Amino acid sequence: MITFEQVTKRYADGTVAVSDLSLEAPTGRITVFVGPSGCGKTTSLRMINRMIDASSGRILIDDRDVRGVDPAELRRGIGYVIQQAGLFPHRRVLDNIATVPYLLGWDKRRARDRAAELMELVGLDAGLASRYPFQLSGGQQQRVGVARALAADPPILLMDEPFSAVDPVVRASLQDELLRLQEELHKTIVFVTHDIDEAIKLGDSIAVLRVGGRLAQLASPAELLARPADDFVAGFLGRDRGIRSLSFVPARSVRLRPVTTVSLSADVDEARRTARDAGEDWLLAVGDDGTPRGWVSPLDLPRAGTLAETPLLAFGSYDRDADSLRAALDAALLSPTGHAVALDGDGAIAGVATQRALSEALAEAAALTAPPPRPVSPGLRPDASGAHRDGEHAGGVREAPPGSMGDGREASRG
Amino acid sequence: MTWFWEFVSDPANWSGPSGIPARLLEHLTYSGVSLLLAAAIALPLGLLIGHTGRGGIVALVAANAARALPTLGLLVLVILLIGYGVAPVLIPLVVLAIPPILVNTYAGLRGVDADLRDAARGMGLRGPQVLFRVSIPVALPLILLGLRLAAIQVVSTATVAAFVGLGGLGRFIVDGLATKQYPSTAGGAVLVALLALLVQGIFTVLQRVIVSPGVSGRVPVGKAG
Ligand SMILES: Nc1ncnc2c1ncn2[C@@H]1O[C@H](COP(=O)(O)OP(=O)(O)OP(=O)(O)O)[C@@H](O)[C@H]1O
Ligand SMILES: [Mg+2]
Numbered sequence: 355m356i357t358f359e360q361v362t363k364r365y366a367d368g369t370v371a372v373s374d375l376s377l378e379a380p381t382g383r384i385t386v387f388v389g390p391s392g393c394g395k396t397t398s399l400r401m402i403n404r405m406i407d408a409s410s411g412r413i414l415i416d417d418r419d420v421r422g423v424d425p426a427e428l429r430r431g432i433g434y435v436i437q438q439a440g441l442f443p444h445r446r447v448l449d450n451i452a453t454v455p456y457l458l459g460w461d462k463r464r465a466r467d468r469a470a471e472l473m474e475l476v477g478l479d480a481g482l483a484s485r486y487p488f489q490l491s492g493g494q495q496q497r498v499g500v501a502r503a504l505a506a507d508p509p510i511l512l513m514d515e516p517f518s519a520v521d522p523v524v525r526a527s528l529q530d531e532l533l534r535l536q537e538e539l540h541k542t543i544v545f546v547t548h549d550i551d552e553a554i555k556l557g558d559s560i561a562v563l564r565v566g567g568r569l570a571q572l573a574s575p576a577e578l579l580a581r582p583a584d585d586f587v588a589g590f591l592g593r594d595r596g597i598r599s600l601s602f603v604p605a606r607s608v609r610l611r612p613v614t615t616v617s618l619s620a621d622v623d624e625a626r627r628t629a630r631d632a633g634e635d636w637l638l639a640v641g642d643d644g645t646p647r648g649w650v651s652p653l654d655l656p657r658a659g660t661l662a663e664t665p666l667l668a669f670g671s672y673d674r675d676a677d678s679l680r681a682a683l684d685a686a687l688l689s690p691t692g693h694a695v696a697l698d699g700d701g702a703i704a705g706v707a708t709q710r711a712l713s714e715a716l717a718e719a720a721a722l723t724a725p726p727p728r729p730v731s732p733g734l735r736p737d738a739s740g741a742h743r744d745g746e747h748a749g750g751v752r753e754a755p756p757g758s759m760g761d762g763r764e765a766s767r768g
Numbered sequence: 769m770t771w772f773w774e775f776v777s778d779p780a781n782w783s784g785p786s787g788i789p790a791r792l793l794e795h796l797t798y799s800g801v802s803l804l805l806a807a808a809i810a811l812p813l814g815l816l817i818g819h820t821g822r823g824g825i826v827a828l829v830a831a832n833a834a835r836a837l838p839t840l841g842l843l844v845l846v847i848l849l850i851g852y853g854v855a856p857v858l859i860p861l862v863v864l865a866i867p868p869i870l871v872n873t874y875a876g877l878r879g880v881d882a883d884l885r886d887a888a889r890g891m892g893l894r895g896p897q898v899l900f901r902v903s904i905p906v907a908l909p910l911i912l913l914g915l916r917l918a919a920i921q922v923v924s925t926a927t928v929a930a931f932v933g934l935g936g937l938g939r940f941i942v943d944g945l946a947t948k949q950y951p952s953t954a955g956g957a958v959l960v961a962l963l964a965l966l967v968q969g970i971f972t973v974l975q976r977v978i979v980s981p982g983v984s985g986r987v988p989v990g991k992a993g
Contacts, residue, residue: 403890405886405889405890426892426893426894427892428892429889429890429891429892430891430892431892434887434890434891436883436886436887436890438883439887440883440884440886440887440888440890441887442884442888442901442902442905442906442982443884443906443980443982443983444902444905444906444980444982444983445980445982446982453891453893454891454892457891457892457893457897486980486981486982486987487982488982488985489987502891503891
């Protein structure tokens, strides 16, 4: 666990970059520092590995003051990833990754074996091992940067806008990769970004900072979206936070109804008959493997032929167990029927969520995530004297809506 | 050119203490020793001020002032002060060689990306480790450039030794002029020029061998993957 205790950083020119910051970054979790440019995120992060020393206050790693540790020793035990990967241009990829093991005096063979292992872990092709950094794409360089930070298996990882220099598609895949790695490695990660969406996607808890390095709110993503502490946080979260907060409500609560299916190999007469017998306006065409292929309206069918030959209407599906209410809603919007197809873990059809069922689930979610009546309770106002005590709840959620934190996160990743 | 051929084809010029091999050896000795001394002073100094960023201005101003000193004038001055000998020849050559080495070493280190040094420190490299494992390898092309410029200048200028009665290839030039034996003068001049080209060639090879392909951007085909 990393603990900030009333940490202030005043630079030589008098700029107060961080003031009286108290918070905890829990072990094995991702804590995100987010806020507008110049709010002191980088300064806060770099005080952890003593790239910058605090002017006052203490930073503890597992109850040990970092000021009591030799900076170089300290840093060898803390992975550090920066925006421009900062790879050594004169060293091959493998040796770049093995930097800290070499520093720690591992023999060359062991260090390189470890580096090769990490390349695989972060999804780098082994063929890249003997390349130089300038021969890599930006995304590959960032992966090398992450592998290098992980090489000596440090329990802590500090990441300063590591993915902000790559295009959105690569960024999304790097983020997914980080979450996958984290599921395996359980590092204590402090991640800096100015992108609130990235913060919400990655964070177990999010510290929103305002200029001057003052903590505006520390909360889980779900809590943050549902109950921003003040107008600054709400403004920073952006407009559609209601919709986004649905990412943290599991879709499991949506009531499903059975759906009438028809095989793709059936001919149109059979389809019409099936619809009439079932009294349905819509049929779900399925392939031989039982997976949904599209909606069929008996009224729009041609006179002859099989369903495989007729154009089907688009459908949207979601995973009943793993996905969020947001995904279910999205699936419904993708289909002209307004129904979302719910699948179980094996991809088999579990039923459909109708518009009505979805609205009911939305209403329930709204009741759970609605802001408490004003005035806001003191615990939610870190600017008040309760700031420090509030910090001790790092990542914790009071009055948590069902599915926030643990399973809510799962839902968002589905 | 005919003078040059006349000069090198005369067997008398190839033997004895005033033959080409002996003069060449003297020339190389003066140049080599001066260059080593200059490097021993300018490299550590350049690395120090480049790495710490302190004292840079003072050192650069001094280096530029040294550049403005005429070598021959300095030579005469030193001889007036300490008399004849090898040292008075070496001192002006060392003074000549220091500025390019110092300035380029400094510029090379200052040019190393601050983020790169920052990343190195962030991984737990200590100051000297950052210097030797990261900054120097990355700044090596410029450091070598400084050494090369210094070496070429020293090799070309070491002819001044002849003006104060010492050896080296300058002897052919000075003596040739004095006795109106122009083949000797031309021969000496061409030999000096060839030597400068040789130095250039040596540094080109050195650069290939010791600068990382990751820095020079020159990667052998097939290894690019
Ligand atoms: N070495 C320094 N000397 C003086 N002021 C500094 C120094 N480094 C940063 N600052 C100032 O401290 C404040 C916080 O800087 P910091 O780099 O921590 O911000 P940040 O939140 O990381 O911003 P960004 O999102 O732009 O990276 C800024 O006002 C910045 O100008
Ligand atoms: Mg920053």
